[in-house]
Amino acid sequence: MPAELQWGGRFSGSPDAALLAFGSSLEEDLLLGSFDVAGSRAHVKALLGGGIIDAARAKALDDALQTVAAEVADGRFAAYARSSGAEDGHGAIDARVRELAPGSGADLHTGRSRNDQVATALTLYVRDRAERARDLCVAIARDALARAEDALQRDILLPATTHMQPAQPVLLAFWLSAVAENFTRAARRAGRVAADARESSPLGSGACSGSTLPLDRQAAATFLEFAAPSRNALDAIGDRDLALDLLHAVARATLAASRVSGELVVWATPAFSFVRLGDEASTGSSLMPQKRNPDPFEFIRGTAALIDGELLGALSSLGGLPLSYHKDLQATKAATIRGTERGLAALAAFRLAVGYVEWNAAAMTARAGDGYTVATDIADALVARGVPARTAHSLVGATVSAAERAGRPLAQSDLDELAKAAQLDSPLAAPLDALTSVRAKQTTGSTSPGAVAEAIAQLRQVLDQQFGKVAS
Ligand code: ARG
Numbered sequence: 289m290p291a292e293l294q295w296g297g298r299f300s301g302s303p304d305a306a307l308l309a310f311g312s313s314l315e316e317d318l319l320l321g322s323f324d325v326a327g328s329r330a331h332v333k334a335l336l337g338g339g340i341i342d343a344a345r346a347k348a349l350d351d352a353l354q355t356v357a358a359e360v361a362d363g364r365f366a367a368y369a370r371s372s373g374a375e376d377g378h379g380a381i382d383a384r385v386r387e388l389a390p391g392s393g394a395d396l397h398t399g400r401s402r403n404d405q406v407a408t409a410l411t412l413y414v415r416d417r418a419e420r421a422r423d424l425c426v427a428i429a430r431d432a433l434a435r436a437e438d439a440l441q442r443d444i445l446l447p448a449t450t451h452m453q454p455a456q457p458v459l460l461a462f463w464l465s466a467v468a469e470n471f472t473r474a475a476r477r478a479g480r481v482a483a484d485a486r487e488s489s490p491l492g493s494g495a496c497s498g499s500t501l502p503l504d505r506q507a508a509a510t511f512l513e514f515a516a517p518s519r520n521a522l523d524a525i526g527d528r529d530l531a532l533d534l535l536h537a538v539a540r541a542t543l544a545a546s547r548v549s550g551e552l553v554v555w556a557t558p559a560f561s562f563v564r565l566g567d568e569a570s571t572g573s574s575l576m577p578q579k580r581n582p583d584p585f586e587f588i589r590g591t592a593a594l595i596d597g598e599l600l601g602a603l604s605s606l607g608g609l610p611l612s613y614h615k616d617l618q619a620t621k622a623a624t625i626r627g628t629e630r631g632l633a634a635l636a637a638f639r640l641a642v643g644y645v646e647w648n649a650a651a652m653t654a655r656a657g658d659g660y661t662v663a664t665d666i667a668d669a670l671v672a673r674g675v676p677a678r679t680a681h682s683l684v685g686a687t688v689s690a691a692e693r694a695g696r697p698l699a700q701s702d703l704d705e706l707a708k709a710a711q712l713d714s715p716l717a718a719p720l721d722a723l724t725s726v727r728a729k730q731t732t733g734s735t736s737p738g739a740v741a742e743a744i745a746q747l748r749q750v751l752d753q754q755f756g757k758v759a760s
Pocket of ligand 1: 313375376378402403406613615617618621
């Protein structure tokens with residue numbers, strides 16, 4: 289039996305080395321190291337609080353665990369763990385503690401199972417990474433608002449599309465504050481996951497039914513900043529809801545990044561030329577000397593798809609599993625960690641890359657009116673003069689069709705014709721250019737400069753109230 293396995297007494301033979309390697313979770317557990325050590329320190333509090341070990345032993349264990357924490361933080365622990373022969377991160381930490389505190393180390397696993405240990409470490413990981421995801425989303429939203437304020441000053445316009453076809457003119461500031469809204473929702477979602485990961489401490493649940501030893505579970509919960517110990521051991525060790533919630537929150541945030549990235553990739557094409565990516569965010573071709581590729585945004589898009597795959601994998605790994613711990617949960621954990629780490633990297637890259645986007649304000653603004661994007665406003669102007677909406681739609685549709693055939697934009701003469709066709713008793717006034725169009729919008733939440741300024745101010749307040757004033 290390999291010395292570092294945490295079990296073996298009831299076996300006479302050793303596990304096949306290849307099967308042991310197949311079932312190892314050491315690599316992903318290395319990312320949980322600091323959380324697993326914190327969980328172990330909390331367990332020492334539970335042992336001490338319950339009078340199961342004395343203060344001297346508790347101190348010896350805690351000193352050893354603090355040394356392990358330092359070795360995890362400076363990276364030394366990974367090499368130790370890989371050469372330790374341990375089956376997982378829990379085993380490696382246990383082995384190191386027994387080395388560091390020869391007289392007391394063997395007490396650490398008293399009344400504890402790797403089942404409550406991994407549930408605890410994973411919950412602490414969820415809390416930490418959900419907070420990181422939240423902070424990144426808040427930072428991205430704030431960056432977008434700052435750029436929106438700048439774009440608003442400069443009256444930069446663009447044609448909003450539906451079905452990728454020119455629809456209506458909007459302010460670039462409006463598009464940017466839409467981006468900020470999306471990331472604010474993503475931040476709120478991640479923040480809720482982080483808050484949920486402070487509620488219930490699984491530690492002290494044992495393998496599946498609690499312990500006959502009087503563990504002070506409240507002391508452990510308090511040390512780890514949980515509100516209370518979990519209520520049901522069987523549920524606590526088999527529950528992976530928070531891991532799924534984290535993965536979903538990260539998937540949603542990266543989805544937001546993916547959609548903006550997709551739009552920027554299109555805007556960077558010469559056919560659009562709405563944006564230029566700085567050299568810092570571009571790559572070239574090894575063959576085609578002229579190429580300038582929006583590489584980071586493509587890879588953010590691709591990475592977001594991988595995270596969706598991890599989310600689906602994590603969900604599927606739990607399907608049909610009876611309550612309690614099953615080794616399948618190691619697959620859930622691996623998918624959660626892979627998806628989360630990739631997602632956070634994608635969000636950080638997104639924040640960096642969008643900083644290198646330069647607006648081609650002239651091209652955007654010049655194209656905002658292309659494709660007859662003011663047509664709806666003209667139909668609205670007819671409606672405001674008492675023409676039924678269907679009639680107005682049809683009249684303006686015919687006007688657009690005629691202008692398109694003649695290959696010219698809409699002009700004052702078209703408004704005059706429309707006034708005649710609709711039998712108005714005075715001239716028809718309606719926007720004929722993009723800037724007049726956005727200024728004519730009257731509803732809250734619209735693209736009019738006033739509404740956009742208002743929306744930006746309100747969203748700033750929401751961000752300050754919910755996430756604090758200091759930019760993260
Ligand atoms: N390596 C395991 C995991 O990541 C730890 C829990 C193992 N528990 C057990 N009874 N085998 O899920």
